[in-house]
Amino acid sequence: MKNVQLPEAYVRQMQALLGREEAERFLDSYNDARAFGLRINPLKCRQLIGDNAAAALKQPFHLEPVPWCKTGYYYEESTRPGKHPYHTAGLYYIQEPSAMSAAELLDAQPGETILDFAAAPGGKTTQIAGSMNGEGLLIANEIHPARAKILSENVERLGIRNAVVTNAAPQELSKRFPAFFDRIMLDSPCSGEGMFRKDELAITEWSEEHVTYCAARSADILEHAAIMLKPGGVLVYSTCTFNRSENEDTIEQFIVSHPSFHVEQIERLWPHQVRGEGHFVARLRKAADEDLLKVGHIDEPDLRSSKNKRRERDKRSARQAKPLTAELALWSSFAEQALPGFTLGAGEPIRFGDALYWLPHQSNGSFGAADLDGLKVARPGLHLGDIRKNRLEPAHALALAVQSEEAAWVQNYPPDSPEIAAYLRGETLPAIGDVNGWGLVAVDGLPLGWAKASSGQLKNHLPKGLRRFS
Secondary structure, X not given: OOOOOOOHHHHHHHHHHHOHHHHHHHHHHHHOOOOEEEEEOHHHHOOOOOOOHHHHHHHHHOOEEOOOOOOEEEEOHHHOHHHOHHHHOOOEEEOOHHHHHHHHHHOOOOOOEEEEOOOOOOHHHHHHHHHHOOOOEEEEEOOOHHHHHHHHHHHHHOOOOOEEEEOOOHHHHHHHOOOOEEEEEEXXXXXXXXXXXXXXXXXXXXXXXXXXXXXXHHHHHHHHHHHHEEXXXXXXXXXXXXXXXXXXXXXHHHHHHOOOEEEEEEEEEOOOOOOOOOEEEEEEXXXXXXXXXXXXXXXXXXXXXXXXXXXXXXXXXXHHOOOOHHHHHHHHHHHHHHOOOOOOOOEEEEEEOOEEEEEEOOOOOOXXXXXXXXXXXXXXXXXXXXXXXXOEEEOHHHHHHOOHHHOOOEEEEOOOOHHHHHHHOOOOEEOOOOOOEEEEEXXXXXXXXXXXXXXXXXXXXXXXHHXXXX
16 A cells, blocks of 8 residues: 555554654655465364474465464465465465464364454454364354454354354353353454554544444453453453554553453554554453452452253253254254265254254253354354255355265365366356265365265255356
8 A cells, every 4th residue: 555645633643653754654654565374274284284383385376484373374465375275275364464463362262152242354253263172162253244244254264163152242152152162262343453554444434423432332242251261361451553542551441440450461463563453462361359359359250140040941941942853853864865975063953944064062061052042153063954845955164074984985186177166156066976965076085075876976955146157
């Protein structure tokens, strides 16, 4: 971006924040070329040349490591990884490099219960899911329906089995999930000062009034995050903006009003100091129960209240549960034939219309279908398939969530093969060998989608919306 006119008030703000000389270097960075990044998906990489997916991608995309993210890499824009079949297969997520820092500080662990509070389009959600390795419960929330749909699509593409995508307001979630999450990621909606170099519209929308509004909105969302975090839990707050109002000032005000929290780390990435658009990240810790008692301070609702609400919800779940015996029989029949090596994790079946999902559970089993009652849900877990005339037609999400070796048969091709191009156009392929029924088409061992074999042909079941015609 060259010679862009920045708002005078913004220039003054940055001079006051950084000092005149440092601000000049910062403002000059707007004339530099953008950095482009991708993050490898650990849920997929073991399918491609063992665990060394980065080595397979280094030559075609000219990868260089992002210092603050162990799965992040810079790529050359001209290599266009978004057009590669590996992208369709979910091997990586294209993400601005600075934005990778927040989920790294969250440090999600397998088996935990985690909330990504403002999750669309899904960069941090998918990064968190990779760290969880399919174990535990990840709730990814996005208040705007259209953005929740995009979030769901990215969760599907990266083959995430243990995520639920909700479409709820902060107060709806905090009322339902007090003291529930081990970790919460809040990439707060902000004034977007870190977007100026790649989106000139963000410049025209910036104003001091908008900064004040965003800071107030972030403070409100933090209140609900505080309610939902377990004692001893971790809250990471991040923005892609530079002013103090939405960053340090917001965190300082939050700490003053919530003495049960303390700051463990604050990190700023500046675009004139690193290869990236910039990011602010603060990692906070909530005191454990015994520490709260020592200082005579327990946030409302306290742990006893949350446990009582959980018991009430468990009882309601038991009363409302409807066994999906017929649906599970259809699933078992399909899986026995098409996915003999596949095992569902902890969870329960849930039906939305004709769609059958597998709703993930926590390791302690306290989360269930009743927790979603009355809540807008864009994706209630892993979409297994759709019930069609007493049979189950497998979902595309399921194809992307399984490993090739779990399928009854796979037709595998290199990325530059004419068969992969034909499959991505939605065309029929010739069957190899004596195969029948449902199986997978894969690129270098990474499933791209379903095909159904019959009479020496593979009928293409790649969703029409994902097909390429150029």
